[in-house]
Amino acid sequence: MTGSIFWLTLRHRWRFTLLWGIGLALIGWVTMAAIPNMESLTRLTEAIANMPPVMLQMLGVDDVSQLAGPESFLASAYFARAIILMAVFAVVVGLAVSSDEESEGILDVVLSWPLPRWQLQLERFLAFALIGVIVVAFSWIGLWVGLRGTELVINEARMVDNFIGLVPLTLALIAIAMLCGAAFGRRALALGAASGVVMAGYIVSFLGGSTEGSFLNTLSPLSPFHYYNPNAITREGLNYGEMGLLLVVTVVLVGLSVWLFQRRDVGV
Amino acid sequence: MTGQLVIETRNLSKSYGRGIKALDSLSLSVQPGEIFGYLGPNGAGKTTTIRILLDLIRPSGGEARMFGQDVRQQGVELHRRIGFLPGELNLWKGLTGREVMHYMARVRGTTDWRYADQLIDRLKFDPSLRVRSYSTGNKRKLGLVLALMHKPELLILDEPSSGLDPLMQQTFNELMLETKADGRTVFLSSHVLSEVQAICDRAAILNGGQLKTVSTVEALTRSNVRLVTLKLKGGGGAAMLQAVPGVSDLQEADGHVTLRLSGDFDPLLKALSAAYVEDMHVEEPSLEDIFLGFYGNGNAVSNGRRTTDRTGASS
Structure with a gap:
């Protein structure tokens, strides 16, 4: 029945969704609790400014002066970390689209039901995409609640923009992991491939971004992380072009996954 | 026996890398309303045949049809008409037996719950427990309930009674004979020869991916x-x-x-x-x-x- 896999996936993954959501919300809350006022933010900013350039780049800081305001501090201290967590989340759920069940032998039973393979993949992807959005929303709630306990005045619209910008990146990363699962089947192999691709993308993006004119800098546009820059969003708002590109890449990768999964032997 | 063949394979072959031939030119037909035993040692090609019929794997050559339809082209339609029990049943460990049954019923869009409850009673199965807590025998019972509960026209069972105690084996035999009495068809692979001898009308013997013989059980034993x-x-x-x-x-x-x-x-x-x-x-x-x-x-x-x-x- 159309939609049944989508709803059942949501229903069976509610604990998983809640755990990830609460975890990310707590990180947001703790981040805000660490800087109750401008004085503590200034002290923290000074400490961060003394970090090596590569570390700063990992935090998404191109320029130390970016840390001056609470919004830009959040972009560097919270959203740069949220990218890594969402990347881990994406790999976990991307493999759960089909690879996990294939490795556990469950897929034999599921595919003996009157269910086309494309429908299984597509409905699972959509369910996990929605779970991704819910987890991002939880993160926002955590940060928002944390903010209420501080004296800081923050442009909350830009904060929301950063959360919205995180969604297309998460979807693209889920699609990458899903593609690896569809191509390789077995979880260990798919996990290795998905983790490798995502980690390589992250490294290329943050190292390439800090070394102007280098080879990595040239490769950087190939990485999905290149199209989510929390500091730029904080300064200029959402970049719809980059978000659109990530969504197009997601659609292409999901289509490719479905095509690959449709063609190959399952559980071999 | 007359009517459209329920299962028909022609020169069905399956090879894996490095020249491993799991199935070699298998030509087989199963008539409607019969219980067909599929015998062979481990690695004979029994599970490979079943996985091709279910379109889980694709043949290297030949063709496989069920109810006259190609198993690849009409897979979804065919799966509405079959019930399947794999040799090794793996399910979501965190769900209860009842939740798994509801899951399948929702995807199938139909189930006779009264019959499902009868099956639960007859197999003395407790569906309220989580899958992770089931013994091998209880998992087998859940698998049988899942395969039977929508009253499929064709049952494909891979080593169905392994793990069942003798009493449940008897219940299983009765269920199969009732299925046959309903005019439905059973295709079962087995190592348990007494089971095949007790309930099957015909049996095929497979070895090394090749069909060695197909005959009525009576003719085989006589x-x-x-x-x-x-x-x-x-x-x-x-x-x-x-x-x-x-x-x-x-x-x-x-x-x-x-x-x-x-x-x-x-x-x-x-x-x-x-x-x-x-x-x-x-x-x-x-x-x-x-x-x-x-x-x-x-x-x-x-x-x-x-x-x-x-x-x-x-x-």
Whole structure:
């Protein structure tokens, strides 16, 4: 029945969704609790400014002066970390689209039901995409609640923009992991491939971004992380072009996954 | 039996890398309303056949059809009409048996819950527990409920009774016979020969990916093979009977000669004419004997011309 896999996936993954959501919300809350006022933010900013350039780049800081305001501090201290967590989340759920069940032998039973393979993949992807959005929303709630306990005045619209910008990146990363699962089947192999691709993308993006004119800098546009820059969003708002590109890449990768999964032997 | 074939394969083959041939030109047909046993040792190709029928894997050659439809092209439609139990049933460990049943019912869009509850009662299965807490036997029961609960036209069961206790085995046999009485079809692979002998109408024997024989179970067990035990005065019968046409598996112990005879009795009786026969006992072989004959050298026992000395060495 159309939609049944989508709803059942949501229903069976509610604990998983809640755990990830609460975890990310707590990180947001703790981040805000660490800087109750401008004085503590200034002290923290000074400490961060003394970090090596590569570390700063990992935090998404191109320029130390970016840390001056609470919004830009959040972009560097919270959203740069949220990218890594969402990347881990994406790999976990991307493999759960089909690879996990294939490795556990469950897929034999599921595919003996009157269910086309494309429908299984597509409905699972959509369910996990929605779970991704819910987890991002939880993160926002955590940060928002944390903010209420501080004296800081923050442009909350830009904060929301950063959360919205995180969604297309998460979807693209889920699609990458899903593609690896569809191509390789077995979880260990798919996990290795998905983790490798995502980690390589992250490294290329943050190292390439800090070394102007280098080879990595040239490769950087190939990485999905290149199209989510929390500091730029904080300064200029959402970049719809980059978000659109990530969504197009997601659609292409999901289509490719479905095509690959449709063609190959399952559980071999 | 008449009507459209429920399962039909023609020259079905499946090869994996490095030249491993899991299935070699399998041509098989299953009639509607029959219980068809699919026998063979591990690696014979039984599960490969089933996985091709379910479109989990794709054949390297040949074709497979169910209800006259191609298993690849019409897979979804066909899956509405079948119930499947895999050899090793793996399900979501965190769900209860009942939740798994609801999951499947929702995807299928239909289920006769009254019949599902009857199955639960008859199999003495508790669906309220989580899958992770089920024993092998209970998992098997859940698998049987899942395969049967929507009353499919065709049941495909891979080693269905492994893990069931003798009482449940009896219930399983009854369920299969009821399915047949409903006019529905059962295709089951099995190692349990007594099960095949008890409920199957026909059986196929597969070895090394090749079909060795297909026949009614009755014909298989009443093939032109007999197990003969002789008591000869003075002993020494084995040497005398070694060259007799149709005699194989010749053994002598405690003054008794046992042999397997295929074909007519006349050559044996003529060879015995010079001996004093104190006692002679003739029995039909069990399906297991026939099955083991196919395993041994890939030839049917009924065609065998092997002779064996007391130590079991072929000559």
